Amino acid sequence: MSKPEVVAIGTDAGSTTCKLVAVGQGGEVLGSRLEATQPHIELQVGELLGQLRSELGVDGPVPCVATGYGRKLVKDATRSVTEITCHARGVFRDLGHGGTLVDIGGQDSKVIRLGNNGKPVDFMMNDKCAAGTGRFLEYTSARLGVPIDELGRRALSTDREEPITSTCTVFAESEIISLLARGVALEAILRGLHRALVGRIVAMVHNVGLTPPLMLSGGVAHNEAVRALIEEATGERVLLPREPQLMGAYGAALLGTEGKSAA
Amino acid sequence: MTETTPLSHYVRSSRLDYQLRYELLGKALLRVQRWRDQRKLAGLRPREDSVLNPPLRCVAYMKEMMSRHYLEGRYANGVRKVAWVTSGAPAELLKALDFFLIYPENHAALCGVRRKAESLCEEAEHDGYSRDICSYGRTDIGAMLSGKTPAGRLPRPDLLLCCTNICQTVLYWYRVLAAHFGCPLILIDTPFLYHEAEAHQVAYVQRQLEEMVSVAEQVAGRSFSERSFMQVVDHSRRASELWLEVLNRSRHRPAPMTAFDGFIHMGPIVDMRGDPETTDYYERMLDELDERIRNGVGAIKEERYRVLWDNLPIWYKIGDFSKWLGGHGVNVVASTYTYAWGELSPMIDPSKPFESMARVYLHPILNRSTGHKLSSMQRMVDEFHLDGVILHSDRSCKPYSLGQIDQRDHLVQEMGIPALLLEADHNDPRAYAEEQSTQRLEAFIEMMEARA
Numbered sequence: 250m251s252k253p254e255v256v257a258i259g260t261d262a263g264s265t266t267c268k269l270v271a272v273g274q275g276g277e278v279l280g281s282r283l284e285a286t287q288p289h290i291e292l293q294v295g296e297l298l299g300q301l302r303s304e305l306g307v308d309g310p311v312p313c314v315a316t317g318y319g320r321k322l323v324k325d326a327t328r329s330v331t332e333i334t335c336h337a338r339g340v341f342r343d344l345g346h347g348g349t350l351v352d353i354g355g356q357d358s359k360v361i362r363l364g365n366n367g368k369p370v371d372f373m374m375n376d377k378c379a380a381g382t383g384r385f386l387e388y389t390s391a392r393l394g395v396p397i398d399e400l401g402r403r404a405l406s407t408d409r410e411e412p413i414t415s416t417c418t419v420f421a422e423s424e425i426i427s428l429l430a431r432g433v434a435l436e437a438i439l440r441g442l443h444r445a446l447v448g449r450i451v452a453m454v455h456n457v458g459l460t461p462p463l464m465l466s467g468g469v470a471h472n473e474a475v476r477a478l479i480e481e482a483t484g485e486r487v488l489l490p491r492e493p494q495l496m497g498a499y500g501a502a503l504l505g506t507e508g509k510s511a512a
Numbered sequence: 513m514t515e516t517t518p519l520s521h522y523v524r525s526s527r528l529d530y531q532l533r534y535e536l537l538g539k540a541l542l543r544v545q546r547w548r549d550q551r552k553l554a555g556l557r558p559r560e561d562s563v564l565n566p567p568l569r570c571v572a573y574m575k576e577m578m579s580r581h582y583l584e585g586r587y588a589n590g591v592r593k594v595a596w597v598t599s600g601a602p603a604e605l606l607k608a609l610d611f612f613l614i615y616p617e618n619h620a621a622l623c624g625v626r627r628k629a630e631s632l633c634e635e636a637e638h639d640g641y642s643r644d645i646c647s648y649g650r651t652d653i654g655a656m657l658s659g660k661t662p663a664g665r666l667p668r669p670d671l672l673l674c675c676t677n678i679c680q681t682v683l684y685w686y687r688v689l690a691a692h693f694g695c696p697l698i699l700i701d702t703p704f705l706y707h708e709a710e711a712h713q714v715a716y717v718q719r720q721l722e723e724m725v726s727v728a729e730q731v732a733g734r735s736f737s738e739r740s741f742m743q744v745v746d747h748s749r750r751a752s753e754l755w756l757e758v759l760n761r762s763r764h765r766p767a768p769m770t771a772f773d774g775f776i777h778m779g780p781i782v783d784m785r786g787d788p789e790t791t792d793y794y795e796r797m798l799d800e801l802d803e804r805i806r807n808g809v810g811a812i813k814e815e816r817y818r819v820l821w822d823n824l825p826i827w828y829k830i831g832d833f834s835k836w837l838g839g840h841g842v843n844v845v846a847s848t849y850t851y852a853w854g855e856l857s858p859m860i861d862p863s864k865p866f867e868s869m870a871r872v873y874l875h876p877i878l879n880r881s882t883g884h885k886l887s888s889m890q891r892m893v894d895e896f897h898l899d900g901v902i903l904h905s906d907r908s909c910k911p912y913s914l915g916q917i918d919q920r921d922h923l924v925q926e927m928g929i930p931a932l933l934l935e936a937d938h939n940d941p942r943a944y945a946e947e948q949s950t951q952r953l954e955a956f957i958e959m960m961e962a963r964a
């Protein structure tokens with residue numbers, strides 16, 4: 250049986266991770282790559298593209314749509330599209346309806362309102378302050394010595410919660426240190442930290458206006474405490490696409506299959 | 513601080529200097545320069561590699577007018593009485609007394625366009641002025657302290673006229689100027705309008721205008737003539753009407769000019785309203801726009817989306833923005849900012865100069881409620897057939913930026929069009945983030961594309 254043909258590839262070179270997705274004629278995922286972003290994005294994407302092409306046996310040219318902060322650096326891209334449109338496209342394809350999409354990435358977070366046709370109608374971004382982004386969790390995970398993928402579980406393992414009042418990642422760090430020095434339980438601090446992050450995200454959701462359902466994409470979607478606390482704060486169940494972290498690259502690839510028209 | 517810095521970079525000129533360097537040589541040279549520019553502009557054809565059509569030919573006249581204005585300023589001290597005035601000040605009164613007027617805000621914008629504002633702001637900051645102060649204020653105070661200006665040299669004021677109808681910043685700024693220059697400051701206080709002005713509010717401002725005459729006469733050393741005041745007001749009215757017509761020409765598709773053109777061509781209506789040549793200038797501009805409309809020529813080659821700009825321009829990015837947006841098929845066809853100098857023209861009545869000036873200077877967009885601005889924007893979306901709105905959230909200009917978050921939401925929800933809040937500063941490039949702004953603008957364009 251011959252391999253299904255790759256019709257388009259999407260690349261999402263973000264500030265923290267670099268993602269690639271290859272799709273076939275029906276928009277099905279045929280292969281993907283995900284690794285930490287390296288300083289030379291253009292070389293890294295080139296390398297990953299090469300790997301993906303040889304793994305899937307792609308010889309000829311296929312459309313390659315680039316998104317993410319490094320999108321302009323992708324030499325092989327036939328087109329570049331913002332993450333707003335790509336995440337919207339990817340999630341709509343996977344979940345099949347409009348609503349409010351929250352994408353929490355490594356260095357920014359966005360709330361996108363999708364119309365019933367899946368096209369973005371409005372968005373809001375936080376890209377000036379690390380406090381509402383994945384960087385906030387990364388930073389504190391390093392400081393507290395808790396692996397990043399355990400953060401959410403440990404935060405949910407307690408009912409006690411220590412409020413973190415600093416609105417800034419850097420100042421929150423000093424606050425954590427003094428809380429630890431006072432003997433406050435680590436889990437309670439973690440829960441407070443998640444609450445602080447979620448508070449910022451939910452404020453953006455309300456700013457754009459919450460149209461249910463609420464959907465979550467980006468690397469932070471894997472964190473169960475973020476999901477649980479968003480649900481608690483909004484009273485809405487949070488829906489996840491199958492691969493939240495790949496949604497940008499997936500949406501980019503889907504756009505590649507459609508030629509020029511966006512979303 | 514400011515009081516102790518020397519005033520040595522402000523020099524008095526002799527009448528001879530003024531006659532020779534400005535009246536004779538300067539004017540002649542600028543005329544020759546204008547002829548050259550005209551020839552060059554007349555020969556321009558649309559270029560393959562440009563997303564914009566060639567600039568309006570009348571720009572040669574505007575360059576001449578503005579250069580002449582600043583050149584006269586260099587030699588004005590000692591020859592004409594000089595007043596520094598805020599952009600929304602009742603300048604017609606001073607024009608009637610033959611004052612030479614400098615608009616520090618316009619000067620600061622000039623510094624912004626020439627990318628000199630940042631270093632001038634730093635001069636002010638080194639002297640203790642906070643970065644939170646409006647960058648127009650910091651730019652001008654920096655220029656005042658250092659004597660550095662792309663205009664060559666500014667004349668020292670004999671009088672200051674400050675009207676609070678745009679913000680309260682100007683009040684403190686002009687007090688600094690008054691302390692620095694040791695000259696009289698006239699303050700016109702305009703109550704904030706939540707609705708149309710009440711009769712007592714108009715009377716209150718009118719009384720201040722009448723009272724300022726004696727101070728201005730004293731500084732001018734001549735007596736005020738109501739007849740010449742009426743004449744100046746009449747010129748102002750005509751110029752504002754023409755300016756409004758100029759802007760409204762962009763209702764045509766494709767629009768014959770962009771709001772970025774408007775930002776540049778507004779120099780005369782801000783700095784020289786009340787002068788007959790300003791009227792001539794906008795008549796010329798209108799003719800050229802009509803010619804473009806007849807020939808179906810737009811400001812940008814391919815106008816796919818039509819957009820409204822709210823708030824001040826980002827002066828140091830004007831050229832980049834107009835090319836970048838033009839390249840994406842976006843024509844910013846209207847702006848609330850340029851409109852502010854035209855929309856009040858129906859209120860100007862030269863037969864009642866004091867009362868109508870009081871009314872006009874009470875009603876600028878910044879002296880009115882945020883709801884009023886929202887309805888103006890909604891009207892413009894309809895009248896100019898717009899596909900989206902860019903709201904520049906200007907770190908410096910608090911009164912203009914206040915309410916934008918709600919205004920944006922209303923535009924999106926009630927008019928169903930994309931609206932973008934773009935954070936920057938009109939004169940201080942340190943408050944502008946290139947990558948983030950581009951990302952937002954691209955997403956905004958993609959949303960218009962998705963709606964099309």
Ligand code: SF4
Nearest residue numbers: 646648678679681909
């Ligand atoms: S604060 Fe706004 S209105 Fe006031 S001087 Fe600055 S830019 Fe002008």
